Amino acid sequence: MCKNGVMTTDTIAPGLRERKRLATRRSIQLAVLDLVAERGLEGVTIDEVSRVADISPRTFFNYFASKEEALMGNPPELPSGGQVERFVMDSSPGSLLDDITALLISAGEASSNDVEIFHRRHALLKQYPHLFAMRMATMRRFEEEVATVIARRLAVDDPILANDPNRLAERARLITLVSFAAMRHAWTSWAQGESPSKLTERLTESFGELKTLFSSPGT
Template identity: 45%
Template sequence: MTDAEPGLRERKRRATRLAIQQAALHVALEHGLAAVTVDEVSRRADISPRTFFNYFPSKEQAILGDDPTLPQGEEVEVFVAGGPSGDLLSDLGALLVHSARELVEERGLIGERQQVLRANPELFSRRMASMQEFQAELQTVVERRLQRDATLSGDEATADADVPPALRRRARLATLVGLAALRHAWWEWSEPGSAVHLTDELERSFDDLGALVSRSLV
């Protein structure tokens, strides 16, 4: 499922965001992390330092790039309410598709970013920390979904305000499975020669996951 063609303003925004990341990575690879400054990155990206900060809060974040984020629209509430299909894993996949749409989909950055992260473990630690934050946010949303399901089924033991350990355990498992499918899609998408859109690849990964789960239950 590919998004509609973005407008001119959005294309310019994406191009500027990409140029900043490319510039930051190139400076880091050529001269080391210490040489990466906002002024140098801005010069190479042909923007002003003020424009830089409209896109990234720091030079480190420009190197790290975008992480998945939960959508800020109605998609989360649709998921919590039991939609769009009623199947937890399928609906979790749909929610992550919305999250993945916010990523900068530029395969050319992947190899360079990995080189910089390998050379700078502190940046790798920051990337892992941000992913853990996303995992915690996603798990909270899954817990809300499971509590809603418990309320509808009349299970008072799991529908109260405090999340019971058993429900939290299931929510954590579902979250980790969903993130594993996201990683799988990312790997497949980043393979050389792949022409599939990232969100389409993510939908395929969740379809494959659903097929595997269905076979295991037969």
């Protein structure tokens, strides 16, 4: 689907099973946030989180590997199902930024769209530097994954560039950093927005502004 000249993923309303899954994930995260805020991380057990979230410990582990992971939340991740390979092989002229937009919007869908959870998590992670560092490490790994995929796409688009690995890597890194700047802009606008909105909508808007900037005369 195209919105304001920017390619986006089609938005399909989640079914009942998916809504239940998202509701359970949210209840677990809220339970962890409540208990950690009250007792501290060391004073919280999986059994207590499960009780507050009204689930079994087995169900907890279907969603998170640990209480620390539940507290940190889901980092963005590249989409599965062949979308990455389609991104790499689509060498249509002028489509790179649109395709990066669609790819990162899909990645953003794996993260929470809940502003309340975002703010509460952010405040708590400041109290646990090791968890904050772990969260940042996952973001750096994601950035490296995106840079690798973009480099593969550039190699398909430009065989001459593909023969210069250093230049290819530097260009992929530059494009990745610019793309992540747009992502951070979207995250900030979403988190600080006065009116409710979806993170994916903010991502679409931020990348649309980026495309407008690059296509404006004199830039």
